[in-house]
Amino acid sequence: MIIRPITPGDLDALVQIATESGPGFTSLMPDRDALSRKIDHSVDSFARTVTKPGDEHYLFVLEDSTTGDIMGTTGIEAAAGVSRPLVHFRRNAVIHHAGDRQKRHTEESLIRCQHYTGCTEVCSLYLRPGFRRANAGKLLSRVRFLFMALHPERFGDTVIAEMRGVSDRSGQSPFWDWLKHQVADLDFLSATQLACCGQSGFIEEFIPAKPLYTRQMTSEAREVIGQVHEDTRPARHMLEREGFRHRGFVDLLDGGPTLECPRQDIASVRDTFLTRAVFRKGEKDPASNAGELFNSAIVANASCSEFRASVTDQVWPAPDTNNLVVQDQLAKLLNLDEGSLACYMPLSQTGQQSQEHQQPRQKPATEEIRYAY
Structure with a gap:
C-alpha cells in the first residue's frame, strides 16, 4: 500500500469513491466536473511554495502497489472557511429565569456561528469496503499528521475534523428531516449539494441565525446531535486517541460533531x-x-x-x-x-x-x- 498525492489520472476512481460513499460524505460529492476541479486544485496545492496556509487543499490516494487499484482517499484543507464560509451550530445551555431565582431552568439551543475560520481541516477519508485490511485505515488517517509534521508552515495551529452525522441507508438524516421543516423543504441530498458547492447565500437564506431550541425537535433529531454515522465510529475513535475532542460544534445539516486539537498536541505529529x-x-x-x-x-x-x-x-x-x-x-x-x-x-x-x-x-x-x- 502506497499513499501519494492524487493525479488527474485518478479521476475515474475518485468518482467511484464519491458515488459509493453515499450522500452523507459531503466532502466528496459525485459530480465529475467538480471532482476534476478538486484534483486540479490539489495538484496545484502540492506544487506551490508556501510559507503560511492559504486556500490549499491536499488530496491523497491509497494505492495497492501490486495491482494499481485505488483503495481510498484522505485529505487536508489548509485553512478552512477562508475561500467560502465554514458554518456550524454551537450548542449552548440557556438559563431562563421566571422572576424567582428558585424557578429558573436550563435548556439547550443551537446557534449558527463561524468559529473555525482559518483552521486546518482533515477531511475526505474513505476506505473502500473491498480494500479494508490491516493498517489501511491507520495509514489513511495518520499519514495526514505525518505530512503536517513535515510541512508545518502549510497548516494552521488548530486542526479540526467534521465527522459524518447519522443517516440511514437511503441517505436520510433524522436531524435534517426535522430541520428542513423549519428552514427549507429540501431533501438531504439537495441540501448537501447546495452547501458543498458553495452556493452563494444558501446558508444565510435557509439556516436561521436565531437560536433553535432542542426541546422543539423530534426525539429522533435530538438524539443524533453530536453523534456519528456507524461507518464513521472507527475514524472518530482514532482521532480521539490522537487527542481530538468535541467542543460542542455540530454540522448544520446532519448534526455530526466537529472535533478539534492543537496541531502540536496531535499524538502522531509529536x-x-x-x-x-x-x-x-x-x-x-x-x-x-x-x-x-x-x-x-x-x-x-x-x-x-x-x-x-x-x-x-x-x-x-x-x-x-x-x-x-x-x-x-x-x-x-x-x-x-x-x-x-x-x-x-x-x-x-x-x-x-x-x-x-x-x-x-x-x-x-x-x-x-x-x-x-
Whole structure:
C-alpha cells in the first residue's frame, strides 16, 4: 500500500469513491466536473511554495502497489472557511429565569456561528469496503499528521475534523428531516449539494441565525446531535486517541460533531521523526535484535509534491546511529535514495522494549525542517 498525492489520472476512481460513499460524505460529492476541479486544485496545492496556509487543499490516494487499484482517499484543507464560509451550530445551555431565582431552568439551543475560520481541516477519508485490511485505515488517517509534521508552515495551529452525522441507508438524516421543516423543504441530498458547492447565500437564506431550541425537535433529531454515522465510529475513535475532542460544534445539516486539537498536541505529529535512509537488501533478519524496537511504522520520503508513504514492518533504527534501515524494494516505492531524508512514525512497539532500551529519539520533524523544501 502506497499513499501519494492524487493525479488527474485518478479521476475515474475518485468518482467511484464519491458515488459509493453515499450522500452523507459531503466532502466528496459525485459530480465529475467538480471532482476534476478538486484534483486540479490539489495538484496545484502540492506544487506551490508556501510559507503560511492559504486556500490549499491536499488530496491523497491509497494505492495497492501490486495491482494499481485505488483503495481510498484522505485529505487536508489548509485553512478552512477562508475561500467560502465554514458554518456550524454551537450548542449552548440557556438559563431562563421566571422572576424567582428558585424557578429558573436550563435548556439547550443551537446557534449558527463561524468559529473555525482559518483552521486546518482533515477531511475526505474513505476506505473502500473491498480494500479494508490491516493498517489501511491507520495509514489513511495518520499519514495526514505525518505530512503536517513535515510541512508545518502549510497548516494552521488548530486542526479540526467534521465527522459524518447519522443517516440511514437511503441517505436520510433524522436531524435534517426535522430541520428542513423549519428552514427549507429540501431533501438531504439537495441540501448537501447546495452547501458543498458553495452556493452563494444558501446558508444565510435557509439556516436561521436565531437560536433553535432542542426541546422543539423530534426525539429522533435530538438524539443524533453530536453523534456519528456507524461507518464513521472507527475514524472518530482514532482521532480521539490522537487527542481530538468535541467542543460542542455540530454540522448544520446532519448534526455530526466537529472535533478539534492543537496541531502540536496531535499524538502522531509529536511522534513523527526525521532521519536518513540507509538501505539493506532482503527482509529483516528475525534473529537480529535491530528490528525489535517497533513492529511496524508509517515511513515516508520528505518531499511535498512527490510525497510517498507506506506502512511496513521492514524498517528499523540502525544500531548506534539515528539512521533508518529501509529495505531496498520499499525504498524504490517511496522514491528514497541512499542517505536521503526520510521520516517515520512507529505504529506500535514490542512488549520487550523497556525503559532501559529505548529507540534513539531523533528530533521531531517539526523542529528540523520547517522551511527546508
